[in-house]
Amino acid sequence: xxxxxxxxxxxxxxxxxxxxxxxxxxxxxxxxxxxxxxxxxxxxxxxxxxxxxxxxxxxxxxxxxxxxxxxxxxxxxxxxxxxxxxxxxxxxxxxxxxxxxxxxxxxxxxxxxxxxxxxxxxxxxxxxxxxxxxxxxx
Amino acid sequence: xxxxxxxxxxxxxxxxxxxxxxxxxxxxxxxxxxxxxxxxxxxxxxxxxxxxxxxxxxxxxxxxxxxxxxxxxxxxxxxxxxxxxxxxxxxxxxxxxxxxxxxxxxxxxxxxxxxxxxxxxxxxxxxxxxxxxxxxxx
DNA sequence: ATCTAAATCTCCAGAGACTAGAGCTATGGA
DNA sequence: TCCATAGCTCTAGTCTCTGGAGATTTAGAT
Numbered sequence: 001x002x003x004x005x006x007x008x009x010x011x012x013x014x015x016x017x018x019x020x021x022x023x024x025x026x027x028x029x030x031x032x033x034x035x036x037x038x039x040x041x042x043x044x045x046x047x048x049x050x051x052x053x054x055x056x057x058x059x060x061x062x063x064x065x066x067x068x069x070x071x072x073x074x075x076x077x078x079x080x081x082x083x084x085x086x087x088x089x090x091x092x093x094x095x096x097x098x099x100x101x102x103x104x105x106x107x108x109x110x111x112x113x114x115x116x117x118x119x120x121x122x123x124x125x126x127x128x129x130x131x132x133x134x135x136x137x138x
Numbered sequence: 139x140x141x142x143x144x145x146x147x148x149x150x151x152x153x154x155x156x157x158x159x160x161x162x163x164x165x166x167x168x169x170x171x172x173x174x175x176x177x178x179x180x181x182x183x184x185x186x187x188x189x190x191x192x193x194x195x196x197x198x199x200x201x202x203x204x205x206x207x208x209x210x211x212x213x214x215x216x217x218x219x220x221x222x223x224x225x226x227x228x229x230x231x232x233x234x235x236x237x238x239x240x241x242x243x244x245x246x247x248x249x250x251x252x253x254x255x256x257x258x259x260x261x262x263x264x265x266x267x268x269x270x271x272x273x274x275x276x
Numbered sequence: 277a278t279c280t281a282a283a284t285c286t287c288c289a290g291a292g293a294c295t296a297g298a299g300c301t302a303t304g305g306a
Numbered sequence: 307t308c309c310a311t312a313g314c315t316c317t318a319g320t321c322t323c324t325g326g327a328g329a330t331t332t333a334g335a336t
Contacts, residue, residue, distance in 0.1 A: 003283075003284080003332090014323085017322085024322090033284095036284085037285070053265075054266050071267075074256060074258035075257070082252070082262055086248050088244060099230055106227040113220045119209060119216045122220070124223045125219055141303090153312090154294075154295060158295090173301070199293070
């Protein structure tokens with residue numbers, strides 16, 4: 001039987017976050033010790049590791065909840081799990097594209113500025129003030 | 139003199155967001171009409187466009203506040219403005235790198251799953267359960 | 277058995293950057 | 307003059323935690 005602190009150390013999920021996941025219904029309410037402290041077993045450890053991993057991949061709580069619900073029915077087809085992951089992959093790709101555009105824009109702004117002149121002439125400030133100095137649409 | 143709605147239309151910043159920016163001290167409290175409605179001038183339009191542009195680039199409120207403070211002193215050197223933009227560029231690049239790793243991982247997971255088999259054997263679910271199936275560290 | 281320090285409990289507030297709603301008032305055009 | 311639209315303030319909710327207050331439990335040392 002693990003305390004919440006043990007579970008935290010083993011999974012890398014902080015203690016208040018574990019309690020938060022319980023509140024959100026991602027993990028079952030734990031058994032309690034005589035003194036009302038949470039006590040966990042191997043199963044809980046696995047479940048939490050699953051959640052941690054999914055969060056690391058950027059899946060949100062709702063998606064994780066859904067995946068957990070799916071995994072409770074091992075004999076159904078896995079189309080939905082596939083869809084959740086594929087959708088997420090798509091949104092990650094979209095984010096990357098957006099950030100790349102930002103990167104270009106910021107690169108251009110920064111490259112014009114060596115920090116040596118006055119605010120008045122600073123390309124950073126001027127770029128922000130005047131959208132016309134931008135290349136692309138954003 | 140523009141109403142808050144006019145300002146919103148011209149800058150693409152939503153009305154409640156404009157009020158929020160006022161509350162956060164990014165824009166000066168506007169003059170008011172007899173009936174207590176906000177009235178704006180060209181200056182305010184420019185300021186808000188500046189903020190909008192900076193937000194589009196992903197700068198946070200604190201950074202924008204700093205840039206605004208800097209731009210109030212046009213004859214000082216612009217080293218800080220340069221630094222803010224350069225720092226942000228760095229953090230954008232870091233985010234891109236992280237997301238690319240996610241992308242790879244998700245790609246790998248999804249490519250193993252065609253949605254046609256059962257949850258029990260689903261690579262999506264199995265990957266999440268077993269970190270050992272992952273390539274890299276994350 | 278007793279003491280103490282660390283861990284845990286619950287509950288509440290805050291982070292960031294808005295967004296939405298309730299309930300009321302002002303404005304502008306027919 | 308009427309009425310729809312737009313505006314006002316204030317509060318609360320979003321999402322995923324994170325941190326603190328103040329009380330209690332636990333584990334280990336004496």
